[in-house]
Every structure is written in structure tokens, then in C-alpha cells.
Amino acid sequence: MKQYVIIGNGVAAAGCIEGIRSVDADSKITVVSEENHAVYCRPLISYYLEGKTTPAKMNYRSDDYYEKMKCEVIYGKKAVKIDTSSKKVVLSDKTELPYDSVCVAAGSKPFVPPFEGLDTVSKKFSFMTLDDTFALENAIDENSRVFIVGAGLIGLKCAEGLHGRVKSITVCDLADRVLSSILDSECAPIMQKHLEDNGIEFMLSDTPARFEGNRAIMKSGKTVDFDVLVLAVGVRANTALVKDIGGEVNRGIIVNDKMETSVSDIYAAGDCTEGMDISCGQKRVLALLPNAYMQGHAAGVNMAGGREVFDKAVPMNSIGFFGLHIMTAGSYDGEMLEEKTENGLKRFFVRDGLLAGFILFGETERAGIYTSLVREKTPLDTVDFEILKKISSSAAFSPEIRRKKFGGVV
Amino acid sequence: MKRVYVNEEWCLGCHLCEYNCAFANSGMKYMTDALKGKKIFPRIHVEGKDKISFAVSCRHCTDPICVKSCIAGAISQKDGVVKIDKNKCVGCLTCVLVCPYGALSAGENGIMQKCELCLENSCGEPACVLGCPNRAIVYEERGEEK
Numbered sequence: 001m002k003q004y005v006i007i008g009n010g011v012a013a014a015g016c017i018e019g020i021r022s023v024d025a026d027s028k029i030t031v032v033s034e035e036n037h038a039v040y041c042r043p044l045i046s047y048y049l050e051g052k053t054t055p056a057k058m059n060y061r062s063d064d065y066y067e068k069m070k071c072e073v074i075y076g077k078k079a080v081k082i083d084t085s086s087k088k089v090v091l092s093d094k095t096e097l098p099y100d101s102v103c104v105a106a107g108s109k110p111f112v113p114p115f116e117g118l119d120t121v122s123k124k125f126s127f128m129t130l131d132d133t134f135a136l137e138n139a140i141d142e143n144s145r146v147f148i149v150g151a152g153l154i155g156l157k158c159a160e161g162l163h164g165r166v167k168s169i170t171v172c173d174l175a176d177r178v179l180s181s182i183l184d185s186e187c188a189p190i191m192q193k194h195l196e197d198n199g200i201e202f203m204l205s206d207t208p209a210r211f212e213g214n215r216a217i218m219k220s221g222k223t224v225d226f227d228v229l230v231l232a233v234g235v236r237a238n239t240a241l242v243k244d245i246g247g248e249v250n251r252g253i254i255v256n257d258k259m260e261t262s263v264s265d266i267y268a269a270g271d272c273t274e275g276m277d278i279s280c281g282q283k284r285v286l287a288l289l290p291n292a293y294m295q296g297h298a299a300g301v302n303m304a305g306g307r308e309v310f311d312k313a314v315p316m317n318s319i320g321f322f323g324l325h326i327m328t329a330g331s332y333d334g335e336m337l338e339e340k341t342e343n344g345l346k347r348f349f350v351r352d353g354l355l356a357g358f359i360l361f362g363e364t365e366r367a368g369i370y371t372s373l374v375r376e377k378t379p380l381d382t383v384d385f386e387i388l389k390k391i392s393s394s395a396a397f398s399p400e401i402r403r404k405k406f407g408g409v410v
Numbered sequence: 411m412k413r414v415y416v417n418e419e420w421c422l423g424c425h426l427c428e429y430n431c432a433f434a435n436s437g438m439k440y441m442t443d444a445l446k447g448k449k450i451f452p453r454i455h456v457e458g459k460d461k462i463s464f465a466v467s468c469r470h471c472t473d474p475i476c477v478k479s480c481i482a483g484a485i486s487q488k489d490g491v492v493k494i495d496k497n498k499c500v501g502c503l504t505c506v507l508v509c510p511y512g513a514l515s516a517g518e519n520g521i522m523q524k525c526e527l528c529l530e531n532s533c534g535e536p537a538c539v540l541g542c543p544n545r546a547i548v549y550e551e552r553g554e555e556k
Contacts, residue, residue: 015478043481047500053482057498060483290479290508297478318507327507364503366512376510387459392512394466395459399418402464405511406416409552410469 002027004303005089005097007079007241008105009033010042011289012270012296014060016103017069019300019308027304029071030097032079032089037130038065043289045133049161055130079106084245084263101303104253104261104268105296106238108287112231116210124229127158136162139228143167147216147224149208150232151178153319158230159200160321170224172203182317182328187347187359191326198322237272237285250274252285257311259299267303269295279314279330279356279374286315312375314357318364327367330357330374339389348389353379366392411490412551414454414525414536416464421456421546423463427538428452431467434528434537451517453525454538454547465538465547467525468492468513476505476514484522491529496521 004020006013009031020029039060047053066073074091081090082102089097110126118124125136136158140146144166148155151173159169173180177188178195192202203224208216216224237252248254248262252274259267259275270292277284294310301308316329334351344362348355348370355373369392373383384396394402404410429445431452436444454467474492477485484498485505494505494514501520506512517523527549528536539549 041482043502044500052500053498058482289481290475290504293478316507318502318504320501320503325503327503329507364506365515366509367503367507368505368509368514369512371507372510384459393457393459394464394512395457395462399462402416402418405469406418406464406466407552408415409413410471410511 002100002304003098004029004101004103005099006031006103006105007089008103008107008270008272009035009037009039009073010105010107010270010292011039011060012105012107012292012299013103014039014065015293015296015298016105016267016269016300016303017071017296019297019302019306020304021069021300022297023301023304023306026070029069031066031071031073032077032091032097033073033075034078035129035131036075038063038073040130041289042129043157045127045130046157046161048130048133049137049158049165050163058130079241082241082245082263082266084266087265099265101265101267103259103296103299103303104241104266104272105270105292105299106241106272108235108237108271110231111234111236113233115208118211120213121211121229122214123227124231127154127230127232128235136228136230140166144227145225146170146228146230147172147226148230148232149173150230150234151175151202151204152181152232152234153179153317154235155230155232156195156200156321157319158232159195163198163200163322166228168201169199170201170203170226172206172208172218172224174205174207176205178202178204182315182319183326183359184332184347187326187345187361190345190361191321191324194324195321235271235287237274237287239272242266242268250283254283255295257298257309258302258307259295259310260302267299269299275313276311277313277315277331278311278377280333284315286313288316290316314371314374316371318367324362325364326362327360327364328358329371330355332357332359337389341390346389350380353381355380369394369396411470412527412549413470414467414527414539415548415550415552416466417546417548418462418464420544421458421463421465422544423456423458424543425456426541426543427454427465427547428456430537430541431525434531434533435523437531449518451515451523453515453523455512455515457512466511466513467538467547469511470525470527475508475510479504479508491527492524493526494522494524496523 271287298310432450
């Protein structure tokens, strides 16, 4: 019998549990959960604010999940140290958990820049966790003027979630465009206009210089009066546990395709890691739920003595705001090919005869066919890319490929 | 397990499978009530080009990436069948972004739907296959490759 310790209780941890149990049915698994919640669907917090889901429905797994998986979960405590010489994980209350292998699935934390006067703001929130969300919900009412710092995925999803529940929403960002991590400078203004049409106000290329109570004085000299402040500037991977024991760490904990860190018997998965992005050939933090699950699963299988690699990681996002949906994947480095359609816009980025990435605006049907070309590095000369650009369809593949896809077990 | 397989050389592109699918999943007694004059939301779709046509529905993969990618924990696999819990789905379309077959699509209310082999509706086995005039889709056991 082995002893596994999983630090963190998000989706990467669930993947790890399920990976371990696919190989080892009985050994002890202990999960250290800083949050006092069973694993839940973190990306759904904005849908909760919007009234599209409930805390009960947001549970990622069934109520009897940990019992069925034979896991012990320690809630409300934090892992503070991994002692590699005695092979123990030490918790905040000095509890020691002996391990044969550890998976660090510690996630990330909000990055809060040292804004002058931030301590004078009474109602300020991050938007990362269920508890953040409940606290924010408690602080708002229909008269609230909300100021969101950060026009990325988190800030804008927060804006959408709050829309209709507050008086006004203003979003600022140091970048000159919205969603700067996933949209290029031509696509971003289309989404910005759509958000503005829905009542969200923007102050781009601008950021608070200082706060004076409920007023932000911006770098531009403008001022913003608000009742509730949301800080969604960015996130930082929780790397300290591995860094402290001399493990290789960059912006995230460095992992290989088996999810091993540079320290023996220590694995890592999810938002705290930096793994290979095959669409650009460089290691990157890819803080995305699907990657978290797949990394966690691979880590779990390998921890339990099986063999699984996760070597297909690419950035990808499917995200909608007020009915306008966008999907993006891969990297945008390469020749850009554009298709304008009746309902939307498609941009493809081709490099070395491969589809490196894409941006789809509005028209998202069967987008997974495109994603699979990126993920599988399918040479574009083996498919009818002229068809594919216009319409995502398996008609663009050869009959032999289609026979495999639709005539066999896949 | 039995799955729906495609014989594209026999597909006429008649779209009957789409109608039979939408009817079987409508819960209604009469096909006209369920389908006539309405935009239908089938879980199987005929695609093609030139003289080629073929019907695409969920492959019920042995290692389904939609299950691993669902941000709402709404997609699961039991006894090989990939199912979606419509109560949990929020319509984020991440499954559409990852499915390499293009097998998932949104239903009328924006919540996702997919082929669940008609195992839980009144048909009991895939209605698309039962109604296919030319055996261009079949429901059978084929070799497990993995």
C-alpha cells in the first residue's frame, strides 16, 4: 500500500484522484483543501452571479465522490512545507502527512499590484473562488457602482455576472484592448463594442495611480468614483512549496509530460504548473480547466506506477459574453488567413504547414475539428483546408481518415 | 459496446436521421406535433461535400476529451455511454471546442445536447439507425481498439 498526498482540491486534484484510482484501487489518498468546499467548478462563479447555476449544481463531482474514491479530505488547512528527507507534507497546524508521492495542485492566487491607498478602499474583492463570489455578492446592490481593474477573462466574466444586478460597471486595463491574452488587436474591439452595447464602460490603456477611499485616480488623471472594487489584474501560480525544496520553478512549477517536477516523487498539475505548450513549443502556464484535469490525471496514473503522458497541451478558450461567443486556441504566430462569414469572423494562423492557432468570432460550430488540427499537428496538406476555412467539417478529411473516425472505435 | 457507425458510401444525404433523432428526443407522441414547422435540434448531423455525405453523431470515445474538458462537470461516461447532465450544463461550449468529431451542439435553449444512443428515451435504441433507409448508419458492436 502506498500513501498519496494531493495538495489542493480543485479540478487538477480530481483528475489526480481519478488517475490514481485507475491504477491503484486501494492505497490511501489524502487531499489537502485550503478552501472549505468539495471540488467545485471554479469557472462557473460568474454563471452563479448571473443566476445560471447554483452552488449545488457547481459541485464538480457527486456528493459521495470522496467516499467512493476512498479519499480523506482535510479542509481549511494549508500545506506549508514538503519535507523530502522524511517524506512528509507538513500542514499549517503542524499535522504531518507521510507520502510515497505528492501531487502539488495548489492552483494560483490573484496578483494584486501595490496600488497606493488600496487600504483605504472598504469594499474590495478578488474574483477567483466561491468565497470571493459570495463576499462580492453580499457587497453589491442595485445602486452599486462597480469598478473592475482588469479586462481579461476574469474581469470581464465578473462584469457579465454582475450585469443587471448593479447600477454601473466600469472596467479598466493597462492594455489597449480587452481580452488581450486571447484576442488580437483587430478582434478585441469587436468584443469591446459588444460589451459596451450591453452597458459595460471601458477605460483602456489606463490604470489606477492611487485610491482615495471610494475614488480611483487614474494614471491619465481621470477619476472613477465607485462603491465596489474588483481586482482582476492577473494571477500568480502557487509555486512556493516546490521552490522551497529547490525544485525548478519559473512562472509556474516546471513539469515534464509525465507531470514530474524536478524533485523525485513530487508531481504537479493544474494552474500552478508550467508545461509545454505544443502550439508554440515553449513552456507556459496554461491555466485552463481541461488542461488541469488532464495534467492531474496523468500525474495520478504516474504516481500510482502506471504510465501516462500529457503532451497535447495548447491554450484554448471558449467564452461568451451577452450572447456573442468566441473560441480561441493555439498561438497566433504565423500567416493569418481570414474568413468572414454571415454571422462571424474566423482567423487562422498557419505556420510550417500546420495550423498553429485560430480565433473564431460568432461562428463556433464544430470548432473542435480545428482544435484537433492544432493539438494533433495535422499537416494541412493532408486535409482540404479550403473547405475547412469556410466550414468546419470532417468533409475536409480523406475518406480513409473518415472511415477511421466514424467507422471504428475511437 | 454497440455504437453508431457510418457507411458513407451508402448515405443519400436525405437527413431522415436528423428528423428521427429530433422526434425520438422530443418526448412527443406524434412526429408532426414534434417537428412540423419547427426548427429542429437533432443530435446527429449530415455533413458532406459534392457527392459525399455522412451523418455525424457522438462516437462515444473510449477516452472522451469532452468529459475531461467540461468546466461544469456536466459530461460523464457510464458503461461506455457519454452523457450530458443538462441540469448542470451552462452552455459554455467548451465541449464544442474540444470534440474532434464535431459531435456536440446546442439545443433550443442554448444548453448542450449530444447523442446518448436513445437508450433512455422511448425509442430504446438509436432512432437514426432504425429510420435510415439505406443502412448508411448502423448500430453494432465493432472491435475495441484500445
